[in-house]
Amino acid sequence: MKAYLDCYPCFLRQALSASRHAGADPQQQLAVVRRSLSLLEKLPAEATPPEIAYRLHGIVREEIGAADPYRQAKKESTRQALALYPDLKERVRRSHDPIDTALRLSIAGNIIDLGAADDYDNLEKVIERVLSQPFAVDHRRRLLTALDRADHVLFLADNAGETVFDRILIETLSIPTVYAVKKSPIINDATANDAEEAGLDGITTVVDNGTDAPGTVLPLCTREFIEAFEAAPVVIAKGQANYETLSESDPKVFCLLQIKCPVIARDIGAPVGGIAVLQARSRS
Amino acid sequence: MKAYLDCYPCFLRQALSASRHAGADPQQQLAVVRRSLSLLEKLPAEATPPEIAYRLHGIVREEIGAADPYRQAKKESTRQALALYPDLKERVRRSHDPIDTALRLSIAGNIIDLGAADDYDNLEKVIERVLSQPFAVDHRRRLLTALDRADHVLFLADNAGETVFDRILIETLSIPTVYAVKKSPIINDATANDAEEAGLDGITTVVDNGTDAPGTVLPLCTREFIEAFEAAPVVIAKGQANYETLSESDPKVFCLLQIKCPVIARDIGAPVGGIAVLQARSRS
Numbered sequence: 001m002k003a004y005l006d007c008y009p010c011f012l013r014q015a016l017s018a019s020r021h022a023g024a025d026p027q028q029q030l031a032v033v034r035r036s037l038s039l040l041e042k043l044p045a046e047a048t049p050p051e052i053a054y055r056l057h058g059i060v061r062e063e064i065g066a067a068d069p070y071r072q073a074k075k076e077s078t079r080q081a082l083a084l085y086p087d088l089k090e091r092v093r094r095s096h097d098p099i100d101t102a103l104r105l106s107i108a109g110n111i112i113d114l115g116a117a118d119d120y121d122n123l124e125k126v127i128e129r130v131l132s133q134p135f136a137v138d139h140r141r142r143l144l145t146a147l148d149r150a151d152h153v154l155f156l157a158d159n160a161g162e163t164v165f166d167r168i169l170i171e172t173l174s175i176p177t178v179y180a181v182k183k184s185p186i187i188n189d190a191t192a193n194d195a196e197e198a199g200l201d202g203i204t205t206v207v208d209n210g211t212d213a214p215g216t217v218l219p220l221c222t223r224e225f226i227e228a229f230e231a232a233p234v235v236i237a238k239g240q241a242n243y244e245t246l247s248e249s250d251p252k253v254f255c256l257l258q259i260k261c262p263v264i265a266r267d268i269g270a271p272v273g274g275i276a277v278l279q280a281r282s283r284s
Numbered sequence: 285m286k287a288y289l290d291c292y293p294c295f296l297r298q299a300l301s302a303s304r305h306a307g308a309d310p311q312q313q314l315a316v317v318r319r320s321l322s323l324l325e326k327l328p329a330e331a332t333p334p335e336i337a338y339r340l341h342g343i344v345r346e347e348i349g350a351a352d353p354y355r356q357a358k359k360e361s362t363r364q365a366l367a368l369y370p371d372l373k374e375r376v377r378r379s380h381d382p383i384d385t386a387l388r389l390s391i392a393g394n395i396i397d398l399g400a401a402d403d404y405d406n407l408e409k410v411i412e413r414v415l416s417q418p419f420a421v422d423h424r425r426r427l428l429t430a431l432d433r434a435d436h437v438l439f440l441a442d443n444a445g446e447t448v449f450d451r452i453l454i455e456t457l458s459i460p461t462v463y464a465v466k467k468s469p470i471i472n473d474a475t476a477n478d479a480e481e482a483g484l485d486g487i488t489t490v491v492d493n494g495t496d497a498p499g500t501v502l503p504l505c506t507r508e509f510i511e512a513f514e515a516a517p518v519v520i521a522k523g524q525a526n527y528e529t530l531s532e533s534d535p536k537v538f539c540l541l542q543i544k545c546p547v548i549a550r551d552i553g554a555p556v557g558g559i560a561v562l563q564a565r566s567r568s
Contacts, residue, residue: 008296026289041322
């Protein structure tokens with residue numbers, strides 16, 4: 001999905017928010033905003049939102065010198081999610097359809113996104129909503145069929161804390177998973193360290209995609225990751241950035257996400273606040 | 285109030301929204317956004333939000349060639365408000381405190397703002413909220429005392445449609461008013477034409493301030509308007525843009541507004557969604 005003009009204000013907000021997470025003083029914030037304005041002015045028409053966000057967060061890193069502005073926020077999200085873990089496991093255990101409950105919980109965790117907005121809604125409220133709301137895009141049956149036929153699944157992680165919700169889905173699936181995170185920090189996206197803090201070691205094979213770009217920008221990924229992607233019979237891709245980079249890639253990719261912004265909503269054709277299990281189209 | 289960095293994303297949203305109101309095609313929208321980015325990059329630190337908005341809307345006018353992009357939106361807002369007018373008059377008539385009810389209705393009408401956001405909430409819901417909610421800033425007593433001592437009041441209008449709600453307050457006040465509108469169109473701000481459509485002719489003296497800048501940028505106003513401003517014993521200034529341009533001017537100015545954005549909220553020290561009757565400070 002290419003960036004829309006409506007994304008530009010949001011990019012600017014995101015750059016400013018990231019600079020504050022990095023502890024920027026007002027002069028540094030102004031420098032980040034001015035460089036971001038200049039970058040947006042010269043943007044090629046075909047750039048995708050994650051590619052642009054990648055460059056904006058690079059500006060923040062250069063101006064402020066902080067390698068991981070969202071470190072504390074990520075730790076706090078993981079802590080919050082782990083506190084809910086025992087109760088969520090119990091819900092899956094008691095569910096008449098454990099896979100569906102675990103799938104919904106993984107999507108509920110996608111609210112933990114510090115790119116789409118500066119903060120996220122109360123987790124408990126979001127969980128109750130997502131456990132009962134109808135799907136805006138519902139390719140669940142196709143996903144379950146694909147999983148039935150697969151010997152493993154490649155799981156593309158999104159944010160720290162959301163990792164705990166993914167852990168519940170991974171623990172509920174009956175086939176092995178490979179859990180792909182970012183190599184180094186970008187926004188609040190999960191790295192191997194965040195996956196470990198969420199307790200994912202031992203229950204899945206954690207790998208990184210070799211990049212610190214949001215979503216999955218395949219041309220930037222390592223050869224090992226690309227081979228794993230190509231060999232995977234099914235791919236579960238979490239969150240908006242993975243939707244933006246993979247919605248036109250391969251029908252074996254299923255995007256699991258909450259629709260958090262009006263641009264994605266328009267692209268999908270479903271309302272903000274909606275939840276989706278969406279099968280990717282082939283690259284046209 | 286000078287512009288904060290947090291205003292920049294909102295300026296960009298506003299320029300894009302205005303270009304669409306003006307019927308811009310995608311190429312024209314891109315041109316408006318790029319010129320807006322360039323303008324924001326070179327902004328002097330002391331610029332106020334209405335001054336910046338003024339220049340951005342100038343870009344829209346130049347690129348699209350539309351003199352009044354919000355013409356239809358303004359007509360529709362006035363039509364909506366006029367449909368509510370008989371019921372609102374009846375509420376004031378039955379109120380045990382007609383001035384307070386009329387004051388609240390004038391503030392309720394301030395929701396009709398196509399600068400602060402691309403759309404506004406359902407009018408009837410907003411009216412019920414504002415009629416009963418506590419004031420976030422409550423200088424009502426000072427305003428009423430000032431009105432008691434005054435022989436007339438200068439009323440600085442904000443948006444078309446909001447004019448109908450102001451009409452109810454003007455009809456309830458026991459002293460004559462002068463109602464100042466914009467000379468020519470900017471966003472959905474009221475002009476003399478909009479005031480006439482709201483039925484204000486005959487019940488107040490409609491004047492214009494000589495500008496098409498949002499808020500009241502005194503150095504841009506005509507000599508006649510400045511003299512009227514200086515001679516007025518009390519000034520009622522409607523909306524955020526008047527707050528931004530007049531909150532530090534003269535204690536005879538009372539800002540009546542709904543707090544619709546986080547930057548204004550922080551500047552005032554009250555939450556978004558709050559309502560205010562706020563006495564201006566002297567220029568420091």
